[in-house]
Amino acid sequence: MSGVASILRALSGRRTATEEARQLVLSIISSQQTPPTAHEIYKLAVQQEFAAKGEILQSPAKNAAAAKQHSTEPPYPTHIIRSMQHLKRVVLRSLVNSNDIQQVHKIEALPKEERAKRLHSLSRSGKKHADHTLAPVSIWRWQILTNKPVPPKPKEKPVFGKEVGVGQDWSHLNKRRQRSRIGSVRRDVRWLWELENAKTQSKKAVNVDANATVDATATATPTATP
Known part of the structure; x- marks a missing residue:
């Protein structure tokens, strides 16, 4: 082995x-x-x-050089x-x-x-x-190569809840304040999720109402007789 x-x-x-x-x-x-x-x-x-x-x-020497040419080493x-x-x-x-x-x-x-x-x-x-x-x-x-091509910057994925403190560094705080801040951020993130979900459901409801209105209008429009 x-x-x-x-x-x-x-x-x-x-x-x-x-x-x-x-x-x-x-x-x-x-x-x-x-x-x-x-x-x-x-x-x-x-x-x-x-x-x-x-x-x-x-x-x-010539003989040594020739031997090296045929060697796999x-x-x-x-x-x-x-x-x-x-x-x-x-x-x-x-x-x-x-x-x-x-x-x-x-x-x-x-x-x-x-x-x-x-x-x-x-x-x-x-x-x-x-x-x-x-x-x-x-x-x-x-x-x-003096002018190296600059690699494109990796796109940063948006962090949900960044505005309420997600991803921030709190290592400068003591343990008690860190726990308090984490709990506060969790509550705020939960509220943001509920808000986003409510917005999504509201948009869906508006789209459904709009489609229903279009269908009703098309049904109520009389057909022209020749």
Whole structure:
């Protein structure tokens, strides 16, 4: 049973963003001059967690990186943001649903490092058509949502007897005066119910009389002969 419980806890954790993870991502996004991409957020989150633990982030060897790609375990299972999928599917989605961040689309030129990397990988014949390879790219970035939609105020249900003291706070009174005030309000509410009931019955009686008058008038009206 303990194994099943741990699996269930792990699954629920993957689907729910902790407040710690949400705050970490919000702090990263708000601290950047340019809205970051998901990859940039993830990279900074990993760096911050290693720095917080006093550890050094080392570039994994190629064999280790390949093994990690085929592993079902997240790259950093003990971290707040343990994987790129967790960041995208859980944390960022949670922040979008709470109207804290939004995704923005941009067309941007490649950074110098990326341009140099792509040029270096091109063959001699490919460099003749490098314009297509080095063309501006479509990028999705994340930014703080400054103008949050204001949720509508919940409609207050009218409280019957409010005018005679229903719902008022009498905690400042002593016990004897509280009991006296409650009894007084109960009597007033009972009187209000009787008054409302009398008004309702009076309206019904008026409607019945009006309908009867209309019927009597229609019956008494003579039919015109041709």
